[in-house]
Amino acid sequence: MLAALALVLPLAANAAPSYSHYTYVAGGMQFADIDSDDLTQYIGAPYSNMDTEQLYGVYFNASFSTARIPVFFKAELSGMYSSELEIENTFGGIGLYQYFGNHSVYGAVGYNKVEVSRETDQFVREFNEGGASGEVGVNLQVLPFYKLVPRARFTRLAGEIMDDYQLSNQIMFGPVLAVELNIGHNKFQDTSQTSYQAGIRFSF
Numbered sequence: 001m002l003a004a005l006a007l008v009l010p011l012a013a014n015a016a017p018s019y020s021h022y023t024y025v026a027g028g029m030q031f032a033d034i035d036s037d038d039l040t041q042y043i044g045a046p047y048s049n050m051d052t053e054q055l056y057g058v059y060f061n062a063s064f065s066t067a068r069i070p071v072f073f074k075a076e077l078s079g080m081y082s083s084e085l086e087i088e089n090t091f092g093g094i095g096l097y098q099y100f101g102n103h104s105v106y107g108a109v110g111y112n113k114v115e116v117s118r119e120t121d122q123f124v125r126e127f128n129e130g131g132a133s134g135e136v137g138v139n140l141q142v143l144p145f146y147k148l149v150p151r152a153r154f155t156r157l158a159g160e161i162m163d164d165y166q167l168s169n170q171i172m173f174g175p176v177l178a179v180e181l182n183i184g185h186n187k188f189q190d191t192s193q194t195s196y197q198a199g200i201r202f203s204f
Contacts, residue, residue, distance in 0.1 A: 020203055021104050021139040022065035022072040022097055026180060028199015031056045032080055034087075041191035042116040047125035050118075055080035055087065059197055070097050074108065080195070088115040091133060091153070102141035109134050112155040114162070114188075131156040145172045162188040176202055 032055050039048035057080035065072035076091040093110020113130030137151030149168040154161055166184040173179070182197040 020065060020067075021099075022063050022074075022106070024201055024203040025060075025062045026199055026201035027058065027060040028180070028197055029056070030059050030078060030080060030195055030197040032087075032193055032195035034082075034085065034193060038191055038193045039085075039116065039118070041189040042114075042127040043118055043125040047118060047123060050085075053082045053085060055082050055085060057081050057087075059199065065097070071095070072097060072106070072108075074110075084118055084120050086115070086117045089113070091135075093133065093135065095135070104139045105137070106139070107134070107136045112153065112157075112162075112164075114155075114157060129157045131158075146170070147172060147178070157188065160189055162186065170201060176204070178203065 033052055034055055035052040036045075036048045036050050039050070042048070057078065059076070059078035061074070061076045063072050063074040072095050074091075074093055074095065076089070078090075079086065079088040081087075089112070091110055091112045093108045095106050095108025097104050097106035110133050111130060112133035114127070116127040118125050133153055133155040135151060135153040137149060140148045140150075142148050147168075147170040149166075149170065151166050151168075153164040153166075155164065156162075164184065164186045166182055168180055168182045170178040170180045178201040180197070180199050180201050182199075184195045184197070186193050186195070
């Protein structure tokens with residue numbers, strides 16, 4: 001994936017915008033509705049039987065790139081919690097990007113780890129797995145004040161592929177500050193969940 005992206009790097013001559021899509025820090029709140037079907041593949045049917053619960057938490061994303069070469073380093077941390085359930089997801093990787101005017105495309109490889117823990121009076125059940133991960137995405141500057149960032153990430157966990165998709169809507173207040181509203185969908189075997197994020201992003 002990165003090799004294919006590297007082949008097109010010399011082809012684009014358009015200048016990047018004054019702000020960077022790939023040097024930023026972002027963070028905020030997130031939530032999701034979780035029921036037993038969302039947990040079966042992680043902790044097993046006997047331990048995932050539960051009523052629908054609302055999970056709340058926080059997320060933090062950061063990326064760094066220099067202006068000299070089209071390479072970036074990124075890290076993502078997120079966690080959602082309820083009285084008896086915890087879901088945490090971390091990602092770290094390196095990628096390549098290419099600008100096309102005010103838009104850009106990118107690809108990244110890295111390591112993704114997922115931790116799921118459910119604790120009740122009767123038992124404690126945990127899922128703790130990580131694996132190699134690949135990600136592709138597009139930064140679309142739809143309007144001067146609005147950016148749309150769809151991305152897809154694929155991770156090998158416990159011998160299976162986890163699909164993770166996100167659509168980020170960024171409302172910009174100048175070149176540095178943006179409010180972001182994100183929706184994500186995660187699928188692991190027959191298990192899936194949808195989550196929502198609202199936060200602030202600073203680009204440099």
